[in-house]
Amino acid sequence: MRVGQNPAKSIEHVPEPARVTVALLTYIPFLSGYYAESLEVLKTCLGSLWENTPQPYDLMVFDNASCSEVHTYLQQAQEQGQMQYLVLSDKNIGKGGAWNLIFQGAPGEIIAYADSDVYFYSGWLEKSMEILEAFPHVGMVSSRPLRTPQVYYTSTLEWAQKEPEATLEKGQFQSWEVFKEHNDSLGVSEETARQWFQESHDWRVEYHDCTAYIGAAHFQFVAPKSVLQAMAPFKMDRPMGQVRSLDQKLNEAGYLRLTTSEPLVKHLGNRLGESHLGESAPSTTDNIPQQGGNRGAPLRSRRGAIRRLFNLPPVRRSLLWLYDQIFRLYYSSRT
Amino acid sequence: MAVRPDISSLLFLQDLTQFSSLMRIGQNPAKMRGSPAYTPQRVGLASLTYVPDLEGYFRQARDVIDIHLASLRASLDQECDLCVFDNGSCPEILNFLQDRWRNGVIDWLFLSHHNLGKNGALNWIFSSMPNEYIGYSDSDVLFRKGWLEESLRIFDSFERVGMVSAQPVFFDFLRGQSQTAQRIAAYGSDASPKTGLRIELVKPPPEVVDEYCDGINASIEIRQQFHQTQLTVAVNPSRGARAVTSATDMQFMLSRQVARKLVPMPIAGALTARDAIEIPLGVETLGYWILSTEEPLVRHLGNAILDLDIPEVENYLSANLQTGQIQAPGFRTHPGPGGWKKNTQAALQRLIDRSPRLRRTFTRVYDWLFSLLYEERR
Numbered sequence: 001m002r003v004g005q006n007p008a009k010s011i012e013h014v015p016e017p018a019r020v021t022v023a024l025l026t027y028i029p030f031l032s033g034y035y036a037e038s039l040e041v042l043k044t045c046l047g048s049l050w051e052n053t054p055q056p057y058d059l060m061v062f063d064n065a066s067c068s069e070v071h072t073y074l075q076q077a078q079e080q081g082q083m084q085y086l087v088l089s090d091k092n093i094g095k096g097g098a099w100n101l102i103f104q105g106a107p108g109e110i111i112a113y114a115d116s117d118v119y120f121y122s123g124w125l126e127k128s129m130e131i132l133e134a135f136p137h138v139g140m141v142s143s144r145p146l147r148t149p150q151v152y153y154t155s156t157l158e159w160a161q162k163e164p165e166a167t168l169e170k171g172q173f174q175s176w177e178v179f180k181e182h183n184d185s186l187g188v189s190e191e192t193a194r195q196w197f198q199e200s201h202d203w204r205v206e207y208h209d210c211t212a213y214i215g216a217a218h219f220q221f222v223a224p225k226s227v228l229q230a231m232a233p234f235k236m237d238r239p240m241g242q243v244r245s246l247d248q249k250l251n252e253a254g255y256l257r258l259t260t261s262e263p264l265v266k267h268l269g270n271r272l273g274e275s276h277l278g279e280s281a282p283s284t285t286d287n288i289p290q291q292g293g294n295r296g297a298p299l300r301s302r303r304g305a306i307r308r309l310f311n312l313p314p315v316r317r318s319l320l321w322l323y324d325q326i327f328r329l330y331y332s333s334r335t
Numbered sequence: 336m337a338v339r340p341d342i343s344s345l346l347f348l349q350d351l352t353q354f355s356s357l358m359r360i361g362q363n364p365a366k367m368r369g370s371p372a373y374t375p376q377r378v379g380l381a382s383l384t385y386v387p388d389l390e391g392y393f394r395q396a397r398d399v400i401d402i403h404l405a406s407l408r409a410s411l412d413q414e415c416d417l418c419v420f421d422n423g424s425c426p427e428i429l430n431f432l433q434d435r436w437r438n439g440v441i442d443w444l445f446l447s448h449h450n451l452g453k454n455g456a457l458n459w460i461f462s463s464m465p466n467e468y469i470g471y472s473d474s475d476v477l478f479r480k481g482w483l484e485e486s487l488r489i490f491d492s493f494e495r496v497g498m499v500s501a502q503p504v505f506f507d508f509l510r511g512q513s514q515t516a517q518r519i520a521a522y523g524s525d526a527s528p529k530t531g532l533r534i535e536l537v538k539p540p541p542e543v544v545d546e547y548c549d550g551i552n553a554s555i556e557i558r559q560q561f562h563q564t565q566l567t568v569a570v571n572p573s574r575g576a577r578a579v580t581s582a583t584d585m586q587f588m589l590s591r592q593v594a595r596k597l598v599p600m601p602i603a604g605a606l607t608a609r610d611a612i613e614i615p616l617g618v619e620t621l622g623y624w625i626l627s628t629e630e631p632l633v634r635h636l637g638n639a640i641l642d643l644d645i646p647e648v649e650n651y652l653s654a655n656l657q658t659g660q661i662q663a664p665g666f667r668t669h670p671g672p673g674g675w676k677k678n679t680q681a682a683l684q685r686l687i688d689r690s691p692r693l694r695r696t697f698t699r700v701y702d703w704l705f706s707l708l709y710e711e712r713r
Contacts, residue, residue, distance in 0.1 A: 014449075014450055014451055014452040014455055014602055015449050015451070017451075030698075032698055033704070068437075071433075075429075075433070075446075078446060078448055079426070081448060083448065084447065084448045084449070085445065085446065085447050085448070086445075086446040087443060087444070087445045087446070088433075088436055088443065088444040088445075088446070089442065089443050090436055090437075090439060090441065090442050090443070090444075091442065093375070097375070097465065100463070100465050101443075101463040101464075101465065102463075104462040104463045105458075105459040105460075105462045105463030107451075107455070107458070107459070229462075233465065319704055322700075322704060323704040326697055326700060326704070
């Protein structure tokens with residue numbers, strides 16, 4: 001029975017949500033193999049966000065069934081008041097599934113989404129918001145120049161070509177270093193990246209004194225919630241690999257897909273790499289475990305005949321199958 | 336213009352031997368072909384908790400929530416997604432919820448650092464839950480077997496139903512302005528040859544009235560008043576279905592389609608009477624009916640349960656809570672019977688789960704393979 005009155009009834013004011021909800025999606029099922037350094041990457045990501053985002057925002061982290069070490073870290077961050085919302089899923093509902101929950105439920109008018117392996121530099125939100133507000137009918141703004149497939153930005157190109165107040169230019173505007181940095185993070189060899197760099201180009205558009213590049217990427221973007229809600233629901237029958245549907249839907253609906261002209265975020269990947277060891281934000285330095293031994297360093301000593309054997313396609317395929325089976329055994333109890 | 340190939344699709348084919356300082360090493364295992372992701376259940380249930388401390392009004396809150404969650408899971412004969420939205424509770428409750436989440440009782444645990452208000456939480460729940468039907472409950476409600484089936488039967492039996500509660504609702508949340516009974520009567524007379532839909536006035540059994548009054552700790556006057564009250568019941572003879580023409584924000588179900596149309600709801604405070612009527616009012620404004628079961632299939636527990644003479648509570652207290660062992664349908668289970676592949680995988684999973692030694696061995700093999708497949712090639 002009810003005895004007395006619920007004191008919550010006397011709370012007359014509840015906090016208004018910030019205009020921007022920064023939403024991060026995490027999935028680190030265990031801390032070995034591919035994910036060996038993922039917790040450090042996550043800490044670096046959050047540290048850079050806290051350090052380099054002076055604007056008001058609410059932080060929402062959606063955890064898609066990570067391991068207990070990650071939960072402990074996230075829960076501590078929330079207890080310390082550094083995270084307004086933490087959503088823990090006991091199953092991996094896929095990136096699409098998580099997006100459905102994040103985009104529909106985030107309380108802010110603007111959603112700044114990022115995978116949990118992104119480093120934020122000073123000015124990332126400010127510059128992205130400038131573009132979002134200066135250009136009409138914007139679907140998403142990524143905070144670094146990227147050369148993405150044209151099939152996902154035909155509407156943006158068409159708008160820029162037709163809009164009399166927009167100035168459109170085609171050329172090699174981003175530097176090789178900026179291009180290489182992102183491709184490094186994706187594991188692309190320098191040779192291939194250089195070839196892509198030479199064969200492709202940037203589209204730069206200026207509109208009402210605001211400059212942006214054409215193209216955006218789903219690993220990090222700032223977007224109006226109303227636009228993202230209109231794109232949902234996303235198919236969610238695989239954990240990853242169906243995220244292109246957001247790019248496609250936005251383009252088909254005629255929304256602009258843009259990026260900042262400067263690299264204001266950086267994709268970290270699953271390893272911090274030597275260049276990032278000193279780049280983690282001061283607020284999280286204490287939390288970041290030191291890099292151990294030769295982890296991440298090339299294992300040159302093992303090169304030779306054995307390596308060539310393992311690189312034979314049938315052997316490699318068998319090893320990959322075994323690797324995949326162990327992964328499934330680990331994580332299938334969480335799905 | 337030349338379109339740059341999709342890097343992710345090419346990555347696996349690359350000769351990685353020249354890499355020196357790459358940030359992504361190997362392929363994300365989650366991207367591997369065929370890795371399954373979760374598909375939402377037909378019904379998603381959400382429960383809202385707010386316990387700022389374990390004193391005074393909230394002294395028994397932990398037990399209340401435990402009984403609430405246990406009864407909810409035990410009442411289910413079908414798999415449902417269960418979300419608990421915590422509106423900024425104290426660390427003891429957070430620890431308890433996380434424990435229940437780890438044990439698979441809760442599927443999605445939403446932790447808000449501050450209290451967004453009941454409607455603030457409902458805005459998130461209604462907007463986000465991916466299920467075809469969304470059930471909501473305060474965290475001080477006891478569930479009985481059959482509540483879900485009966486609620487879904489009402490959805491199936493009444494064409495314009497928008498909101499269904501699983502107890503007969505005596506209290507008029509809309510203060511005499513509810514349109515449901517009137518609309519059903521009008522609909523019935525228009526379409527009676529086909530459906531035979533009609534309204535009946537029914538005097539509920541005294542024990543049902545008493546249970547309802549116990550739940551809200553009703554005064555003697557209100558109790559007497561409710562004992563005199565006749566419930567307005569909608570009857571659909573073609574489906575053999577009956578439902579009371581009212582619903583409560585304490586516990587209800589909506590279709591996702593209706594839930595999405597209700598948001599965003601205004602937030603007047605953390606838990607105000609004004610906010611409480613937003614849902615039934617919103618549902619009726621959209622032209623839908625608000626209904627509830629004739630039988631009490633849920634019960635309001637309130638904040639004081641230890642002295643309650645309720646068999647379900649006594650059973651849970653003596654069995655589930657003392658042992659911490661909860662065995663009920665709806666809990667996470669290992670895969671059922673399947674082919675030899677499925678069974679072997681399930682057996683291996685169980686072995687790995689139970690044996691730290693085996694787990695360590697698998698970890699070593701996994702690490703070795705990762706190193707072999709990716710580190711070697713850098």
